[in-house]
Amino acid sequence: MQLQPQNIQELTNQSSLIASPKLEVKNLFKSYQGNNKQKLVILQDINFQIFSHEFICLLGTSGCGKSTLLNIIAGLLPPSSGQVIVDQQIVTGRPGSDRGMVFQGYTLYPWLTVAQNVAFGLQFQKMSKAERRERVSYFLNVVGLLNFANNYPKQLSGGMKQRVAIARALANEPAVLLMDEPFGALDAQTKEQMQQFLLELWKQTHVTVLMITHDVEEAIYLSQRIYVMSASPGQIKAEVNIPLPENRELDIKLSTDFVEIKRRVINLLRRDSLSTLVEE
Template sequence: MTGLLELVGVGREFPRRGRAVPALTDIDLRIARTSFVCVVGASGSGKSTLLSLVAGLDRPSSGEILLDGNPVLGPGPDRGLVLQSGAVYPWRTVERNVAFGLELLRIDRAERARRVAWYLEETGLTALRSALPKQLSGGQRQRVAIARALACEPDVLLLDEPFGALDVQTKEDMQLFIRRVWRDTGTTVLMVTHDVEEAVFLGQRVVVLASDPGRIAADITLELPEERELAIKRTPEFLELRARVEDLVRTFHQHAG
């Protein structure tokens, strides 16, 4: 597989009390096209910093980030971003939220409508197309945010703890949902989470970050079947992988509390 997204020696420092404190150091990461990669780590490991660097909302202090061989210089629709809060436009209906990125492009109305309809159907939002975000549940709002990012046909979908604020049942629904959407759209997913079970269930690969400063502690390719039901979470293979990753996260989280 070809490397789609490449991080080469990426580091990010933040000034604190006159000194430069590193949040991320020496990140080397290569993400293949159409893969699903999860990044786990305790809080303070720089997970979200990593994602905003890839999104182009922040610039690395050292190293470089390449998408398809081109350096990332700023944010753009080729790297869709979904945040924990969803950050949907509260004054726009579901449909117009999904259409936002397309409205900025010069494509004709019919084409836009066709695409929006497809993504609404894919994300199960067709019946809610005219609803305002305030009428939606937390899970539905995340679906809107995901559909909105996907409608721009991103090369990579960046997910920053997208299900972190949801209750356990909704979260599991959303995990099945994102697996299906990933396969149906053929996009590449880079997801950050602190939930190891979620990372192991969703990813083909799990990257463990160590804290203080954030750096790559382990990179594990998961030998799990491609077709995954929730029941897989109870199998010995899954539980063993999960325990392995959890131990890694704990080991590299020295500065607890």
Template sequence: MGQPKLAVRHLNKTFQSQRRPLVVLQDINLNIYPNEFVCIVGKSGCGKSTLLNIVAGLVPPTSGQVLMDGVAVQGPGRDRGLVFQSYTLFPWLTVAQNIGYGLKLQRLPKPERRQRVAYYLDVVGLTQFAKAYPKQLSGGMKQRVAIARALANEPDVLLMDEPFGALDAQTKEQMQQFVLNLWEQTHVTVLMITHDVEEAIFLSQRIYVMSAHPGQIKAEIGIDLPTQRDMELKLTPEFLQIKRQVVHTMRDRLEPG
């Protein structure tokens, strides 16, 4: 498959506490190839968010490396866009201003900035809400703005941390379909973490399953499903068989050794 766009090599993270060191991540190794959509799935507390924050350059590892195109990550960078569970929008800025915020920091010329904001407003279907403020939007719309803001910086990899965890079930499914369609349209490389097994299977081409205490990669599971997907896919025998495999992998204890 060639060189991975994003690679994690022998990554460990230990937090120091007054009682004893807490090992959160142990010997994490994974590869994300160009234009892939990969999910990391695991129970709450397994270290998924810590891993994503290290990949984003927000938290340093205790040891090991994160590599972008073979170059070690030293901190945050424009090559990695990040979308959190909370929308993290600026309430005093309009939708268009939120999307263009990073471009303004980059001092992109105004005409180019307006053009790019308009493009991503169209991509996420929010052109008519360009002048609206976050308080006027639904939860799903706010998350679409957050995704558009991350994509407007044209990152090499989009990192998503439980992006639909705060949404109701119906909106969550709508956003899953939206993100899948968006990925098919843009082919941005995506690494997303979630504890929702169905979400991970529906969206991704590969899944890494994590175990907890300490967080380790327990298994890598390929998702052999059609590229074109809709919600009916979740009811098919093929989907349910993969779900059974992932759930059993998460449930079984990691073998010693």
């Protein structure tokens, strides 16, 4: 069978889409004017790519600028220079439905029910009330909270509140789900339960995830790749591939492979801390 020019062009376009990153950060800088009128550089020459359906973690110590970087990607802060590109479209500096955001705090409206919280962003889209109800029910079922649709946030545990926040972000069907240390306020046991939940949710929905954390074990357990950030100014110091099976139980944290990856990542972070102390 001989391909016609139109078929060749379609195949070329499909190949280009497959190869294109879902999210790309290019030559990004962020600086502020200090009290002494000197420029304070927070982020310096940040470059990385995330492809469709990947789960990627940005890992760094406190003060490395990872939350600032995530807020820039979300459109909550403008970069000083450089670009953020989602689905080959440059982010223009304002939040968009293509980027769902889940914060460390629960950020739920206490006067709205669980279902109303999930539906909040949908009211700004052109869809009928029936479509909104159907989508809210679908995502509440995905996160296991359909039976709590009429409850208020004060009636939920911390882990349940974060599941509502995740459902709200997913309901808008974002190209990329951005997560800012979403389990940082939870106790250790609930945190591990939420890590398992998030991994299953990612496999079920195939959403592309960029999550920031300072927890080394959390980053290794959840992600396929880790970008390790250094501080003062914040830079991408290393990219670490995570060659663990996609189906992961909590016991994998005790495996030899997991411990070896953890040792490598900790050494990267430790060398950065020592370099900072020497410079100071």
